[in-house]
Amino acid sequence: xxxxxxxxxxxxxxxxxxxxxxxxxxxxxxxxxxxxxxxxxxxxxxxxxxxxxxxxxxxxxxxxxxxxxxxxxxxxxxxxxxxxxxxxxxxxxxxxxxxxxxxxxxxxxxxxxxxxxxxxxxxxxxxxxxxxxxxxxxxxxxxxxxxxxxxxxxxxxxxxxxxxxxxxxxxxxxxxxxxxxxxxxxxxxxxxxxxxxxxxxxxxxxxxxxxxxxxxxxxxxxxxxxxxxxxxxxxxxxxxxxxxxxxxxxxxxxxxxxxxxxxxxxxxxxxxxxxxxxxxxxxxxxxxxxxxxxxxxxxxxxxxxxxxxxxxxxxxxxxxxxxxxxxxxxxxxxxxxxxxxxxxxxxxxxxxxxxxxxxxxxxxxxxxxxxxxxxxxxxxxxxxxxxxxxxxxxxxxxxxxxxxxxxxxxxxxxxxxxxxxxxxxxxxxxxxxxxxxxxxxxxxxxxxxxxxxxxxxxxxxxxxxxxxxxxxxxxxxxxxxxxxxxxxxxxxxxxxxxxxxxxxxxxxxxxxxxxxxxxxxxxxxxxxxxxxxxxxxxxxxxxxxxxxxxxxxxxxxxxxxxxxxxxx
Amino acid sequence: xxxxxxxxxxxxxxxxxxxxxxxxxxxxxxxxxxxxxxxxxxxxxxxxxxxxxxxxxxxxxxxxxxxxxxxxxxxxxxxxxxxxxxxxxxxxxxxxxxxxxxxxxxxxxxxxxxxxxxxxxxxxxxxxxxxxxxxxxxxxxxxxxxxxxxxxxxxxxxxxxxxxxxxxxxxxxxxxxxxxxxxxxxxxxxxxxxxxxxxxxxxxxxxxxxxxxxxxxxxxxxxxxxxxxxxxxxxxxxxxxxxxxxxxxxxxxxxxxxxxxxxxxxxxxxxxxxxxxxxxxxxxxxxxxxxxxxxxxxxxxxxxxxxxxxxxxxxxxxxxxxxxxxx
Numbered sequence: 001x002x003x004x005x006x007x008x009x010x011x012x013x014x015x016x017x018x019x020x021x022x023x024x025x026x027x028x029x030x031x032x033x034x035x036x037x038x039x040x041x042x043x044x045x046x047x048x049x050x051x052x053x054x055x056x057x058x059x060x061x062x063x064x065x066x067x068x069x070x071x072x073x074x075x076x077x078x079x080x081x082x083x084x085x086x087x088x089x090x091x092x093x094x095x096x097x098x099x100x101x102x103x104x105x106x107x108x109x110x111x112x113x114x115x116x117x118x119x120x121x122x123x124x125x126x127x128x129x130x131x132x133x134x135x136x137x138x139x140x141x142x143x144x145x146x147x148x149x150x151x152x153x154x155x156x157x158x159x160x161x162x163x164x165x166x167x168x169x170x171x172x173x174x175x176x177x178x179x180x181x182x183x184x185x186x187x188x189x190x191x192x193x194x195x196x197x198x199x200x201x202x203x204x205x206x207x208x209x210x211x212x213x214x215x216x217x218x219x220x221x222x223x224x225x226x227x228x229x230x231x232x233x234x235x236x237x238x239x240x241x242x243x244x245x246x247x248x249x250x251x252x253x254x255x256x257x258x259x260x261x262x263x264x265x266x267x268x269x270x271x272x273x274x275x276x277x278x279x280x281x282x283x284x285x286x287x288x289x290x291x292x293x294x295x296x297x298x299x300x301x302x303x304x305x306x307x308x309x310x311x312x313x314x315x316x317x318x319x320x321x322x323x324x325x326x327x328x329x330x331x332x333x334x335x336x337x338x339x340x341x342x343x344x345x346x347x348x349x350x351x352x353x354x355x356x357x358x359x360x361x362x363x364x365x366x367x368x369x370x371x372x373x374x375x376x377x378x379x380x381x382x383x384x385x386x387x388x389x390x391x392x393x394x395x396x397x398x399x400x401x402x403x404x405x406x407x408x409x410x411x412x413x414x415x416x417x418x419x420x421x422x423x424x425x426x427x428x429x430x431x432x433x434x435x436x437x438x439x440x441x442x443x444x445x446x447x448x449x450x451x452x453x454x455x456x457x458x459x460x461x462x463x464x465x466x467x468x469x470x471x472x473x474x475x476x477x478x479x480x481x482x483x484x485x486x487x488x489x490x491x492x493x494x495x496x497x498x499x500x501x502x503x504x505x506x507x508x509x510x511x512x513x514x515x516x517x518x519x520x521x522x523x524x525x526x527x528x529x530x531x532x533x534x535x536x537x538x539x540x541x542x543x544x545x546x547x548x549x550x551x552x553x554x555x556x557x558x559x560x561x562x563x564x565x566x567x568x
Numbered sequence: 569x570x571x572x573x574x575x576x577x578x579x580x581x582x583x584x585x586x587x588x589x590x591x592x593x594x595x596x597x598x599x600x601x602x603x604x605x606x607x608x609x610x611x612x613x614x615x616x617x618x619x620x621x622x623x624x625x626x627x628x629x630x631x632x633x634x635x636x637x638x639x640x641x642x643x644x645x646x647x648x649x650x651x652x653x654x655x656x657x658x659x660x661x662x663x664x665x666x667x668x669x670x671x672x673x674x675x676x677x678x679x680x681x682x683x684x685x686x687x688x689x690x691x692x693x694x695x696x697x698x699x700x701x702x703x704x705x706x707x708x709x710x711x712x713x714x715x716x717x718x719x720x721x722x723x724x725x726x727x728x729x730x731x732x733x734x735x736x737x738x739x740x741x742x743x744x745x746x747x748x749x750x751x752x753x754x755x756x757x758x759x760x761x762x763x764x765x766x767x768x769x770x771x772x773x774x775x776x777x778x779x780x781x782x783x784x785x786x787x788x789x790x791x792x793x794x795x796x797x798x799x800x801x802x803x804x805x806x807x808x809x810x811x812x813x814x815x816x817x818x819x820x821x822x823x824x825x826x827x828x829x830x831x832x833x834x835x836x837x838x839x840x841x842x843x844x845x846x847x848x849x850x851x852x853x854x855x856x857x858x859x860x861x862x863x864x865x866x867x868x869x870x871x872x873x874x875x876x877x878x879x880x881x882x883x884x885x886x887x888x889x890x891x892x893x894x895x
Contacts, residue, residue, distance in 0.1 A: 044847060047651045055606060056651075131620045136613040190623065194654035196662075215662050216839035217735055244738060249834050249843050252718065253733050257837075260725050260732050442600025442852065449607050461610065472610045479607070479614050 034546060034565050036241040039263045041248045045215060049202045050193035051173035052124055052132045062219045062245055065560070067173030067204035070099060070118065075555035078360055078465050080167045084113065084174055084205065094162035094509045101153045104228045107176050108203045115155040119147040120177035122157075123184065130189050134172045137165070137469055140506075162507045164514055168466035176203050207238045207561050219245040229561055239549075239564035258542065259283065265543045265550075270345035270415075276542050287542045291554040292349060294356045294463035297416070298531040299334070299423065299456060301327065303483040305491075307452035316401040317455060321483075325384025327529040329377040331370035333426045339535045343418040347538040353522045354531060355467060358554050362467045362515055364522040370532075377430055388431055395431035404433035405455035408447070411438035419534060420458050448482055457482070458534070465555065467518045468506050474498050474521060483530045494528050573877070580869045584862070585638070591861040592634045595854050601626070602650045602852045624650055637858060646862070647855035649848070656859035659844060664863070666735055667829050667840035673756055674763035674829075675821055682768045683814070686775025691802070693780060702773070709769035717762045717835040730758050733837030759836045763829060767821070771814075778810040785809075812883055819875030820868070 046062040047054070054060050072083040085099040105113040125134045126144040138145055140163050148156040159166065179201075183189045193202055199210040207229065208221035222242045229237040246263055248254045258266040259279075268276055268287070277287045301321035302308070308318035320326045336350035352369045355362050381387075385398035394402045407424060409416040417438050424434045434456075439447075447454040459482065461473060472478040476490040476499055490496035498521055505517035525531055541552040546566040551558040603621060606612050621627060625636065640647055646656035685705075689698040708716075724730035731737065736751050743751055782788060783806060791801045830842030841860060848856035880886050 045844075048653060053653065055609065055612065129619065129623075131612075131616040131623070133609065133611040133616070135616060136611055139613075190653060195652055196654045196658050214839065215659075216833075216837075216843055218738070246734075246837075248733065248837050249847075250837065253721065253835060253837050256721055256725050256732050262732060440599065442598070442604040445604035445607055446600045449604070461608075464610075470610055472613070480610055 034567065036239060036565050038240055038243045038265075038547070038563060038565070039246060040243065040265050041246045041254050041257065041263045042219075043247075043251070043254075044249055045247055046195060046213070046219060048194055049197060049210065049213075050190075052121075052130060052134065052175065053190060053193075055133060058247075063173070063202070063204075063210070064206075065208040065221055065243065066202060066206045066210050067175075068105065068206050069173060070170045071167060073168065073171070073465060073555065075553040075558050076551075078555065080170075084118075088167075090509075094164070094507075095159045097157040097159070097166065098150070099155050099157070101155065102228055103153055105205050106226055106228075107178070107205055108209050108224060109176075109179075111176070111178055112152075113174070113176075113205050114152040115149045116152075117174055117177045118155045119149055120181060120184070121172065121175045122147045124175060124180070124189060125172060127184060127189065129187060130184075134169075136472075137169045137466075138172075162509060164509050165466045165468040165506055169469070174205065176205075179203050208243065211242075216247055216249075218247060221245075227561075231562070238561035258285075261544070264547055265541065265552075268540050268542050270343075270347050270537065273345065273347060273540050284545050285542050286545050287540060288552065289347075290539050290541050290552050291358050292356055292538055293536040294358050294554050295461050296351060296354055296356065296463065296531065297419075297458070297460040297534045297536070298351075298354075299330070299458050299534065300482050300531050301330075301456050302452065302454050303491075303530070304452045304485070316397055316399060317405055320386075320397060320403065320405075321455070323384055324529070325380050326386065327532070328370065329380040329384070329386075329430065330427070331529055331532050332373045332377040332380065333423075333430055334370070334532065334534055335372045335422055335426055336369075336535050337372065338422055339419050342422065343415045344535065344537050347540070348535045349538070351533040351536045352526070354525045354533065355518065355522055356463050356536060359463065359465060359467075361465075361511065362518045364519040366519070367523060367526045374426065374429060381430060386431075393431060394433050402433065403431070404435070406435045406437065407456045407458070408437055408439045408444060408454060409458040410441040410444050412441075415537070416458050416460070423458065448485075449479070467521075468502065471502050471506075474525075475502055492528075494524050498524055573873070576873045576876070580866075580873075583869060584865055587865045588638070588641075588858060588862055589634055591858060592637070592854075593630070595852060595857055596630050598852060600852065602854065605851065620650075624648070637855070641858075641862065646859040649856040650853045651848075651851055651856070652853075656855050659856065660841065660859055660863060663839060663841050663844055666838065667833070667842060670756065670759055670763065670829055670833075670838065670840060673760045674767075675818075677760050677764035678768040678771060679814075681764075682771035683775050686772040687779060687802075687807070689772070690776040690779035690783075693776075698776075702776075705769035705772050708765040711765070713762055713766055714831050714835050716765060717758070717832055720758045720762060721836065724758065731755050733835075735839040755838075759832050759838055762836070763832050771817075774813065774817075775810065778813065779806055782806050782809050808882075812879065815878050815882060816872075816875050818878075819871035819873075821871075 042058040042061060044056075044058050046059040047056055048059055049063055049066075051063055051067050054063070068084045070083060070085040071080045071088070073079070074081045084102055084105055086102050088097055088099045090097045099118070101113070101115060101118070107113055122145060124130055125132060125138060140160050143160040146158040148158060150156060157166070180189065180192055183192045195213065195215070199212055202210040207224055207227045209224050210219075211222045212218070212220040220242060223238055223240060225236065227237060231237055246257070248257060248263075251269065254263070254266060255268075255272060257263050261283075273287065276283075276285065279285075280287055303318065303321050305318060308315035340346060340348040340350070349357075350369055352367045353364045355364065357363050357365075381395060386395045386403060388395045389400065390396070394404070396402050407420055409420050411417070420436050420438070424436045427434045444454075444457065444459075448457065448459075461470075461480075464470065472480040473482070475481060476484070476487040476495040479485050481487070484491060487495070490499055501517045501521045505514050505521075508514045508517065526533075539554050543550055543552075548564050548566050549559070549562040557563075603617050603626075606617055606620075607614075625633065628636070637647060644657070646660075648654065649656050649659055652659060685701055689695075689701050692698055720730070721732050724732050731754065734755055736748070736755055737743075740748060740751055788801060788805055791805050829840060830846050832838070833840040833842035834846055845857070845860045847853075848860065
């Protein structure tokens with residue numbers, strides 16, 4: 001009785017497996033009849049299809065091709081280029097911008113795109129019941145930008161004062177008033193275009209239309225045949241017929257899918273780069289170095305008196321963490337080369353300025369790196385009075401307090417965890433007692449955001465092209481001014497100077513002058529060390545060589561509408 | 569019987585309230601909340617977060633928030649996910665089917681293999697085949713699920729016999745009905761094996777132990793003494809009695825499989841509840857977590873009730889209605 005039973009179970013299973021191997025062809029077969037279709041992958045499901053409510057990367061990438069913006073940034077030059085606005089000008093003082101809109105743009109449902117849609121989008125951004133991330137970057141001195149519709153294809157933006165970051169901050173998708181207008185009026189805007197919305201109801205002006213979304217499987221978008229953009233030969237763009245964004249929550253599975261040809265593009269992790277390069281020819285892929293991380297990974301010491309001064313008693317750590325002898329010694333004891341080799345597999349560069357090299361306009365190239373030099377660090381500590389007085393191997397400050405503090409980073413991020421081990425090792429060599437503990441990300445946020453109960457943190461922030469968008473971090477009153485947030489008045493002269501530089505920088509319309517302000521800002525950060533720079537990772541992109549016009553940059557794809565699949 | 573069923577169902581209510589309140593408490597005790605991650609986003613200002621919190625009713629004390637949630641849950645409204653801003657019921661419904669199919673398939677897989685193998689080895693205890701199969705079973709049991717998943721996916725990559733993750737092919741919609749069925753089954757093969765393997769070994773060992781024990785029982789000796797064929801003895805007397813604990817086990821199995829499916833779903837890129845829940849717990853999307861906790865507990869509890877009912881049907885000696893198990 002056993003064998004028939006076993007067979008009865010196994011036979012249909014095996015049969016199903018055998019006959020089923022037809023639809024998922026081998027990689028070679030899949031590429032032999034190539035369609036104009038691009039397969040990419042995302043690490044999680046999109047959370048919303050409403051562009052204004054997006055706060056995560058996957059949702060943003062899922063819908064970015066459905067919508068257009070007024071202007072778009074050319075990632076190669078990092079300058080603004082026309083999109084829905086054909087051209088624009090501003091008055092001499094910079095308070096009134098006039099945008100001349102395209103006449104040939106249409107919504108996916110055939111309705112014409114007009115200035116009313118732009119005005120509506122701004123109304124939605126500034127609506128008090130619509131929590132969104134554009135509101136903050138576009139609010140100037142607490143006031144909203146006013147809109148004035150001149151005619152169907154001309155709109156004015158009226159600012160309360162000159163605001164240089166405006167053009168770089170217009171990356172918000174323009175929304176259709178005829179679809180979402182009623183929802184904004186009756187207060188249901190935040191419930192619009194959730195992931196359970198029928199794809200054909202997501203209406204944009206962009207090069208693609210939303211066609212399908214299967215939760216946990218994929219998002220599919222198809223070419224918008226009426227898109228306004230044309231190539232040099234008058235051929236309507238985009239070239240691709242469709243794009244599929246596969247949802248693959250596991251990085252290892254993603255890698256296997258790329259190797260097997262199921263997805264065309266991957267951002268490899270440092271440890272995967274060498275292997276992909278070795279297999280490049282065999283797999284017919286290109287592994288391209290696209291540049292350095294645009295953000296910053298840094299060590300910050302807590303300088304918040306609200307944490308260290310309690311009941312009139314001042315914790316000695318506050319003195320160390322505001323003492324330049326201590327901070328510079330720390331900066332000299334960051335072994336960036338070892339970090340690059342051990343944590344980034346050799347793919348990285350020491351970070352010096354707070355603004356990444358990739359931000360050509362605002363990166364300050366003239367700063368001096370605090371080189372790795374433990375002797376210099378020891379000398380600085382000695383000069384500051386940090387000496388091992390009782391011979392126990394731990395240095396004490398001039399008041400005799402042993403130098404002991406905690407170091408945290410978010411658990412699960414292996415690169416940062418390894419970096420912290422290197423930091424701890426070097427700082428221990430200097431005679432400090434470092435209590436390193438990786439913590440859950442939300443715990444870190446709690447500490448940084450309101451309990452202020454931390455000493456040193458290895459943290460990372462993303463970078464943007466517009467330096468003013470980082471004002472929340474730099475400004476002394478900012479809530480992300482990690483080392484001492486939400487200050488009513490700047491606590492130190494240099495923080496006051498940074499506040500003033502930010503103010504001037506946001507008013508100055510001349511780019512060359514603006515740059516000087518942000519250069520100075522980076523100089524101050526480098527001198528005062530509130531964010532002690534570590535390393536920047538080199539970013540890579542690997543993609544199938546049959547993709548033509550595929551030009552990835554760290555700031556995004558250059559002219560994605562030109563991408564096509566080679567026929568041969 | 570009817571009143572017994574009603575009593576069992578009534579017992580579920582305080583249990584469910586207790587489970588959900590504990591879950592609610594634990595999520596609240598976890599450091600931070602859903603908005604923590606947003607606070608570190610330089611372009612989201614504190615007043616935007618405050619507005620979001622207001623919209624989702626944050627700020628009320630814990631017990632009040634729980635009671636509000638419970639009140640809505642009683643009316644079958646599980647609230648709105650913080651991350652997705654759509655109803656939790658909808659999110660769960662869109663994926664539950666796939667997870668249940670996976671759980672049932674892997675249960676079918678492990679049971680249809682484990683029970684016959686358990687019988688075979690029990691009939692020839694300590695033989696070479698017994699030792700060999702036991703070794704294989706323990707090997708499978710000690711192999712972590714996610715590792716087996718990677719091994720099998722690597723096999724799939726090398727051979728091309730199976731798809732690498734996913735619930736169905738991209739061209740699924742253009743397939744005829746039978747093609748869709750085959751496509752689904754094809755994608756189900758590997759996850760089913762991964763999820764089924766872990767439970768198989770213990771089931772097999774249990775089956776083996778049960779049979780060995782019952783083979784010594786007096787009624788088996790009686791049956792043999794009556795001159796019944798060995799086949800009849802095994803099939804009619806030994807097997808029927810050895811199967812009892814498995815019915816109870818089936819009730820529990822359903823609940824635990826849903827939990828185990830999460831990891832396999834994440835690794836093998838399946839469209840199921842597991843990944844949704846994993847993400848919800850990670851991002852502290854409280855209503856989504858509560859929705860899944862509620863669903864999981866309801867499944868587990870009803871599974872148990874059903875198993876007990878099935879037991880009374882299969883084994884006339886067991887009668888729960890009298891409040892005791894007959895000898």
